[in-house]
Amino acid sequence: MTTTIRIKDAAQHVDEEVQINAWLTDKRSSGKIAFLQLRDGSAFFQGVVLKNAVSEEVFATAKELHQETSMTITGTIHEDSRSHFGYEIQVSDINVVGTSEDYPITPKEHGIEFLLDHRHLWLRSKRQFAIQQIRNEMIRATYEFFNNEGFIKMDPPILTGSAPEGTTELFETEYFDKPAYLSQSGQLYAEAGAMAYGKVFTFGPVFRAEKSKTRRHLTEFWMIEPEMAFMHQDESLKIQENYIAFLVQSVIDNCEYELTLIDRDIDTLKKYTKTPFPRIRYDEAIEMLQKANFDVKWGDDFGSPEESYLSEQFEQPVFVLNYPKAIKPFYMLPEEGRDDTYVCADLLAPEGYGEIIGGSEREVDYDKLKAQIEAKGLSLDEYEWYLDLRKYGSVPHSGFGLGFERAITWICHLDHLREAIPFPRMINRIKP
Secondary structure (H helix, E strand, O other), rough: OEEEHHHHHHHHHHHOEEEEEEEEEEEEEEOOEEEEEEEEEOOOOEEEEEEHHHHHHHHHHHHHOOOOOOOOOOEEEEOOOOOOOOOEEEEEEEEEOOOOOOOOOOOOOOOHHHHOOOOOHHHHOOOHHHHHHHHHHHHHHHHHHHHHHOOOOOOOOEEEEOOOOOOOOEEEEEEEEEEEEOOOOOHOOOOHHHHHHOOEEEEEEOOOOOOOOOOOOEEEEEEEEEEEEOOOHHHHHHHHHHHHHHHHHHHHHOOOOHHHOOOHHHHHHHHHOOOOOOOEEEEHHHHHHHHHHOOOOOOOOOHHHHHHHHOOOOOOOOOEOOEEEEHHOEEEEEEOOOOEEEEEEEEEEEOOEEEEEEEEEOOHHHHHHHHHHHHHOOOOOHHHHHOOOOOOOOEEEEEEEEEEHHHHHHHHOEEEEEOOOOOOEOOEEEOO
């Protein structure tokens, strides 16, 4: 009985007859030979159909196949040094499973809006396949890293009654007879988890009603948000840089094929596996930007141009430490000896990609946190439960949030976050 395999396992079946369930991505033929470009969800490779090696019916079928026809291919695996994948199949039989006519995404160039309108089909392309495989590896590596570090995963609610960041950029919905919001962050709930379990991480979708059209913004995206009890900011920074280095190394180790499909330079990625990462203060960053003729002053937040410039000055990701209080959320710990800055850090990815992590040490004193909530004009009633964490055994604790799509965009060297998630949500797009 012929063994059914996946394309990615072809190396283990050289010179064996196998079956593969696949789709046709493209084909070309000339006289007595047909070349079928095949995919099965695990990899892409070529099927070769020789007229003198198959029946007339099989060869006729091969020449009549249309793009994205599904089929079961029978044939023998051979090495193919000319391809990225390194193997091909010499076809002996083709059994069509599902026909395909007038597939809209052809091998020609298409505009981005057309491709996004057909995102459900665009995902089948070689580039999108590679990006989503890398995303999947980063998810797997995330669980491995935090499990190895003694964290447990905690799932915060998506429907909330308040805004952790204290902004108005919320998606509001009616929760029976009360207003509710789609979560901006799981952080506050993760802090409660850290007081119960020591070290936790959340990983799930969050929502920001930002009317932004930049390449770095989605309205729905995924966040990794670890929170650690009995931990100061310097220790948190080590966790952050080790996590990033682990993610990159895992992609290098397990996604070499996918990286070649998107032409990502692996030697460049290897530089990001070395720790520690450089650190500069916000004060220094302002000086660097002013010397480069950016129109910024102390107290300004950084936008994409400023973050891109700063990140381009370093070969590794760089931490920018201790931002002004006025541009950061209420829950952060004030810096000792300064009345205008918090103990916090953003991690900027190199190659101009900017912020991928934001984190801080948290305020632990009940009265001070209460004052900071009031100073931001927020409702004490909404944060009563959060203040409880400072009443019953408060401890130093720190945490951070990584925008998962931003990290994927950087590691894959993409132009826009929209390719880093299967179905992107932006201010002008909520379908398919």
